[in-house]
Amino acid sequence: MIFPVNRLTLAVGMVIATLVGQAAAAPVAPSENVTINLIRLLVQQGVLTQDTANGLIAQAEKEAQQARQANAAPVVAAGPTAAPGDVRVQYVPQAVRDQIRDQVKAEVMATAKQENWAQPNTFPDWVSRVTFDGDIRLRDESRYFSGRNDNTITDYAKLNSSGPYDVNNASNFKYPPLLNTREDRENLFRLRARLGMKAVLSPEWTAGIRLGTGSDNNPVSTTQTLGGGFGKKDIWLDQGYLSWKASDAVTLTGGRIGNPFYSTDMMYSNDLNFDGVAALFNHTLNSEWGVFGTLGAFPVEYTADSASSNGLDKDSSETKWLFGGQVGADWKINRSNKLKLAAAYYQFQDIEGERSSPCSTWQGDPGCDTDGTRVAFMQKGNTVFRLRNNTANPATPTTTPDPQFVGLASKFNVLDLNAVWDSELPSDFKLRTQGNFIHNLAYDKSEMLKRSEGEIANNINSNGQLESGGNALMVSFTLGTALEMRKRGDWNVLAGYKYIQPDALPDGFNDSSFHLGGTNAKGYFIGANYGIEKNIYASARWLSASEVYGQPFEVDVMQLELNTRF
Template identity: 45%
Template sequence: MTRSTYSAALLGLRRSALAAGVVLVLASGAAHAQDGSGESTMIKLIRGLIDSGALKPEAGQALLLEAQREAAVARPAAAAGAIAAQPGDVRVPYIPQTVRDEIREELKTSVMAQAKAEGWAAPDQVPDWTQRLRVQGDVRVRNESRLYSDRNSDIEVDWARINTGNGYDVNGNTNLGLPPLRNTREDRNNSWRIRARLGVVAELGEHTRAGVRLATGNDNGPVSSTQTLGGGLAKKDAWLDQAWLSYTPVQGLDIIGGRFGNPYWSTDTLFSNDLNFDGLAFKYAYPLGGEGLSLFATLGLTPLEYSSDGFPNTSQTKMKSENKWLNGVQVGADWQFGDQQKLRAAVGYFDFRNIAGEYSQPCALYAGADHCSSDWSRPAFMQKGNTLMLLRNIALDPLDPANTPMPQYVGLASEFELLDLNLAWETPTFAGYALRVEGHGIKNLAFDRNRMWSRAQGGIVTNLGAAANGVAGPQDIQSGDMAYMAQATFGQLALKQAGDWNVWLGYKRLEADALPDAYNDSNFHLGGTNAKGYYLGSSYMFDKNVWLTGRWMAAKEVTGAPQSIDVFQLEVNAGF
């Protein structure tokens, strides 16, 4: 039995008890006013209750006799000049105990019969833990088309696939095959895709909560929970999307650990809307009295990767721990002023520690070695756009140097320390509509072409232009350290009821090394960096908690070979 059903049952019981109380009060009051027929109002009321079945005939007859007796006593008294009842006076006649007991038992029997017929549950029959759980989730059904320009370069290496395999042999004498390549010219129309998420939040105590959520997804990548349909009608996967504990020691402070939703205020320019965070976060909010101003701050400690405890597998000497982290801090303010004006601003610093690639010590793979010292530094997940470098310093076979296989992995050439600025302004307009204008700017403070070239020891493999004098150098790295987004939204900013709608228009520009390409939106330019373009969309809520959304994203490369990708999505979303 749900909590709402139980509440309705309890309300019905209270109403029945109230009705019985009204009968008793009326039966005990001085309701002896008569109409033209000579019968008092009380007598008529009792007759009506008997006729409707609300009172059994036996109990009703007893009340009738008592009412008639009271009326008979009242008439002579009035005729003899008795003092008339004044407004507010109450007569309390005697009601036999047997009659009161019978009414009570009749009411109890009637209510219990109704409870049994409708499946009510008594309070002590509902487990306490069910009242502390809240189930929440959403379902999305999407039709998606990906449209590529015929002018796109047809040589777009899928470096992520290389990193998950045994590497790619870059020696043309021992490998004549091409590396795995991305699709860049053939459209993919009308792909049906779904997303489903189901979670439970438990109120464990006055200060502690816990949450668990499952979600769909094509793979265990961090930036998308979308699952492509088809596949021979095979069953779809479900992943552990969240698992967290939250503790609130004082009002305004929330400490959360485990795997949880994005703790920072951000747009999908930096962090995908589907991205969850591992580790620990401290969130604090502080309202400044009645001035309409409040402050907030977030500190996050997120482990991105741990190097294997057993690396290298075939060596008695194991490598020291090499761990990758994201440490972030953000502070901001909310200000409500004027005629429902809202302004929000935040500045953040995000330090991605130890995620840049390292050039390895010489490794003699030809002699049977199965690893190089920097293999750990390849990213666990990547999309596309960042400047990449070869990681392995492969020693040549002295007996046949020209034919030495050279299977390579790639890593990030740049380090990333991000300065992040977010702004949003909301204002009412007319007819209940509102306008929101927002902007997001990011600068990679650690971007340095000379350091990138030195780290790679010349082994840059992406975002490298043709050398002017035939000798490549750091000046030929075609990259940048800035990203920004601007968007305007008009309509009902939060869809709440059927008929609500909004529209939005925005522009993004993400230079190649402005931010790590692994964690941002996977839809615009199909994910990653080195992309710029416009996007627009609209949503319409056509039923409670159900809405239709359509969006168009047109993006192309910032630098390098042509890569124009348009994405159209039409979807129905439902939340519960």
């Protein structure tokens, strides 16, 4: 809004500028009353102080007197009779006119910029360097379990978080934490809401923060299950990073960042963020070829000093790392076909479990020396073994409690190969064909048995033998008018298949919907997407999966979604 005072001040300035222009164009002096009244009005509006006005009038009178003496001819006033209190000025010199003009202009422009009416709809500089984005997803999810499923499958993730659990059936008659494998869960109403802010600190530096929902702090999902007596929901720090553009082709990013690698959700969940630093390289060679690459180092976990805070002896702290590197290429074959290829190597350092030295928990030991080798987060599927080498009480050897945690039996050095082929078909259809192959180069069944000292806890067949593997495969096809939903009327349909052996990759970081997360899973998925409006689209998916080895566990998941982004 422009206040009346500002409008009046601006009008006065425009009148003065007009008079100055007229004075420069004609030799005749302007009307004295108009000039004096303008000066008075400027004083009343606070543009000029009274002392400044008196000085201008005095200077004008002096120079007018000098002008009369130089011309030796009287100047006849052309205007109405002066009112009492008016000061008659017969001539306003150019210097005075310029001073009045410049001062009025400075005052008016300062006020206009401060009140934001000289340049409407403009804001301070920092506002233009900050942008916001976000998304909201509403999901209705149902889970349908097979009646043939084994209902005694241990939830090892919960066992580690709530344990240790006594595995001696002679001293403990309670079941360990168990997965739900038979009771259907229908119409789970779920929400994902994320809000991000990005600030351009300089042409080379960028800072970003994103907040997100989530039922807990697990790394693979920001989905919040609604209900719970209408209780308030948690907000988590989903991302927080600094990014430096070292050159046109290289960017360095550190903090809690989005996935810097090109991958599918069979390896990393779409909601997964990485804690650490990454260097991203992207360079266009010509109109047909481009190359890209990523190097990253990410601390997965810092081991605790001890399994218990009341222990007198503390173990040295160790860091479990993920080191990753990827190279890839984009090839524009022709106007209708594009191919993307990528090869990545991920070394998960020290995330495998380690069997403890003899430990006498029955004598009151607060923990064992390898309790910290259990992973901070897991879903299910990886082969695990009992970490503690608990000794028995000689007096009651058969009924001595055997409290246990579990650790990963395999090491993980993962080779991840990806290929995506996008084609444009007749009638404006688009087809995406995608393949992903994963192989754990560190998978070694004999080493797993040696590391566990025979204490493998899962993935055991009916003969008591370990069944596992280090490979995973995914293929998928997407067909429609658009591969990404951007506008009203866009649509596509998709179908695919996954086969994930138990120890092909760590089970804690991949998609949490297919087989309800983790590895040791095989099955298909189908879906469809439709654009309702710009940045608003509906989705439907059906995922059907069962176990590869071990205890029977089959589950179908249906998801109906409304997705928005802004």
